Amino acid sequence: MTPLDAITRKAKPPRGAIVRLLYRFLVGLAALPLIAFLLLPIAGLLFHAQMAALVSAVVDPQAARAISLSAQTTLLTVVLTVLLGTPVAYVLARKEFAGKGLLDALIELPIVLPPSVAGIALLLTFGRRGILGSLLSAHGVEIPFTESAVVMAQLFVASPLYVKTLAVGFAEVDRQLEQAASIDGASAWQTFRFVTLPLSARAALGGAIMSWARSLGEFGATIIFAGNFPGRTQTMPLAIYIGFEMDLQTALALGAILLVVSFLVLAAVKVLLGKLLVLG
């Protein structure tokens, strides 16, 4: 081999590299349409939402009431989700019983159910003439068209996300650590409180944030079960829907706010759950 040969050989990338480069290019090209399709509407919304409208939306009394109602109801939903969902996740992760598989699937149902169906189901159950609602109504408790209905609609569609995530977190905790704790004299509660819970805290937090984001975006079940009343049941998504027909700029501004908040939530979940995977 002459020195010249060696140089030309070096200068020419090997055949395999070209193929690999071409392959990468084609894969990128194939991925592009959907990426563009997903990102362009988001860009369109942000592009149309004017800064001035964004400010006036926060000042506008009806929009401000929608923002504050959304904040209140979703926070309450998350608190209820954690309080009521944690035991369910524990049971699903740790206990064996007949029909567990069925229960597991049923709890996931609200995640895939169209929200409008969830709304009708809630109305037919907790509505004034519903199965349970009629009993409540007899005692003077009426749920539809109230803030409670908003929270219930959110809890229905969002809490399963928390339960499912936390159940996975519980299942991933090393049983030997728990056994070690109980050998050292920890009670069942102490083991749960000081071993199991801290080790699945990230899953709990990630699940809670996902539930919160889902309840923040909840629309279909809310408008059917809770109706639309400014300041009482008109959450941000409802205000956006009605606003789309009355005052497009306010609707766009509220939409942009929801978009940014949702993005921050997703980023937080990614960081938290990413760490969980590394640690787990």
Added chain:
Amino acid sequence: MPKIFGAIVILFLGMTSSSEPRAQENPPQEITVFAAASLHDVFARLGEDFRAKYPQARFTFNFAGSQQLLQQLQQGARADIFASADLRHMDAAVASGLIDSASVQIFLRNRLVVVFSPSSSNALRDLHDLDQPGVKIVLADKAVPAGLYALQMLDRCDQTADFNPSFKTSVLANVVSYEENVRTVLSKVVLGEADAGIVYTSDAASVAAKGIRTATIPASVNVIATYPIGPLKESKSGGLAGRFVAFLLTDAAQEVFEHFGFIRRDGGDTIR
């Protein structure tokens, strides 16, 4: 790969324009009608009647609140006909250059009526009872024609000696929800979730309104809804859209409207 691509394109075309091939002299002709929610039942029927004469017509109906339809049209949705439940939204469509003002016609009228849920107290008899404390009322949102008409009607009540001076305020204090179209107002009253609602007579006469009690609103305060219709300038239906509009104005069609609880375009007390 190109085959797959072709298949996807065909799939998409199939989704946007359903074409059922049928042996006929005239090729099938799509007519897309954007119509106010209150026209739901009657347009389905009249579309069939029209097809008896023009079998090539293939209707695609989009029923929603007029305000929502207008927004969709302004954002570029393709349609051949726009039928609004009030002049306000038709005027806006004309102002946006979507419809030629000369081609707009009033084809129908409708009036408001109070509906009471089947399970509501018998003490609730008519409009006057809506200000009683604790009555749960649903109205259409003020963005919806039916909602705006209801507010106008309540304004008139306040100006009449027949009603309490603060009647409107008391009624609005009883409102538990402002629904996004007039049909969901009806649904919530039929379900018994609300005690009372204000809808059109045509809604109260519909099949969906089973079991409800209705109370007419005195003509002195009632608002008559005026329904304008017009073909979109960009319609490519080749005159068939215009023929459908003309068909709606015929005696036969107007009788069907009456049967569904509407007022003929030339009938009734014509306020505005």
